[in-house]
Amino acid sequence: MLDDIIQIINPNFNLFGYLSFRSIMAFVFALTLSFLIGPKIIRTLKNHQIGEMIRKNGPESHLKKEGTPTMGGVIILISVILPTILFSDVTNFYIQIILVSTLAMGIVGLIDDYLKVIKKYSDGLIARYKLFAQVLIGLFVSLMMLNGMNQNGNYIDDYGIEKDTIQNFEDYNYRASEISIPFLPDKRFSTIKNNTYEKVNSVESGTIELGIFLFILLSIIVVSGSSNSINLTDGLDGLAAGLSAIVFFTLGIIGYATGHVNFSSYLNITYINNSGEIAVFCMAMVGSCLGFLWYNTKPAEIFMGDTGSLSLGTAMGVISIILKKEVLLVIIAGLFVVESLSVILQVTYFKFSRWRYGVPRKIFMMSPLHHHFELKGIKESKIVTRFWILGILFALIALITLKVQ
DSSP: HHHHHHHHHHHOOOOOGGGHHHHHHHHHHHHHHHHHHHHHHHHHHHTTTTBBOOTTOOOOGGGGTTBBBBBBBHHHHHHHHHHHHHOOOOTTTHHHHHHHHHHHHHHHHHHHHIIIIIITTTTSSHHHHHHHHHHHHHHHHHHHHHHTTTTTEEEEESSSOOEEEEEEHHHOOOOEEEOOTTOOOOOEEEETTEEEEEOOOSSOOOEEEOOOOHHHHHHHHHHHHHHHHHOOOTTTTTTTHHHHHHHHHHHHHHHHTTOHHHHHHHTTTOOOOGGGGGHHHHHHHHHHHHHHHHHSSSSSSOOOOHHHHHHHHHHHHHHHHHTTTTTTHHHHHHHHHHHHHHHHHHHHHHHHHHHSSSSSSOOSSSSSSHHHHHHOOHHHHHHHHHHHHHHHHHHHHHHHHTTTT
């Protein structure tokens, strides 16, 4: 959008034609914007007494957090949407899907926070309504992908040279309902030779064709799972925001490579036309998460609430679906997966032991996993820092899989 305005003013100014420049600008703008609007939103929430209600069966150390302003996800949403509109190509098919999905689930989260904090409904929005919204978004994303993947277009690579890309997706033999498998190469296109892209007749596509029904089902599972996993992880100051920044930075790198013929060919990953724009959104999300983290580190001045956690998780899931990295997301967002599994295992074993032995038993002192470590006497700040380190490790492992194949 901003690029179009500048081109009208000065047609010779082509800096915004570089995807890397626009991604960096989106990051800087989002970070700065979150710094600027953060204090005002925190004051507004405090003035209206919109504070977090702490559950009584949680760790005792959390009781002092009662009344801390919540709904801080509004900071993240504003700080990511504006830079994305300014610095990305808003006519891009994938950007439109991501923005609509993220904003829609952000609204659902906002309603949930409103019911809990303002209306004092302890459970907030009824769980089945949230699940229904997640199913709708998963359905929306999958149907849009199935209907819109036959787009054609030109790609301006990072050197500013416009080259014709794949003009016929049937030749490319790429389907929206495919999923990529880590460690398996996709060699359907080779590197540039004499400024032309040579097709490789290879059966080693490194993908699995799911079919329409399974792809829709997988999309719903990914969107629901990713949004709920961040919601579960958001229990310590700075934990969810820091881990989200790591995940989106990793997805930004993958998005940039996936939309660039040279890089995708070198890495033997699936090339997806025009998907490079996703890097702009991801870097804006990194900036907004880090800006929010400025106010969310211990002791937190504000919590993201469901407004932030549900929208962040939805964005992660949608991006992984677009980039065909649904499986790889399990590694990229490894700690979110571990946190979710700890809850599933705890609840399952609790019910099983009550049925089998007549007495309910626990695997962990408390779930999600971060509360288990808290009750073992480890300080909150140390748990968060260690989880960030592990999050970086998971991200590096995921990036290594792009070439180790």
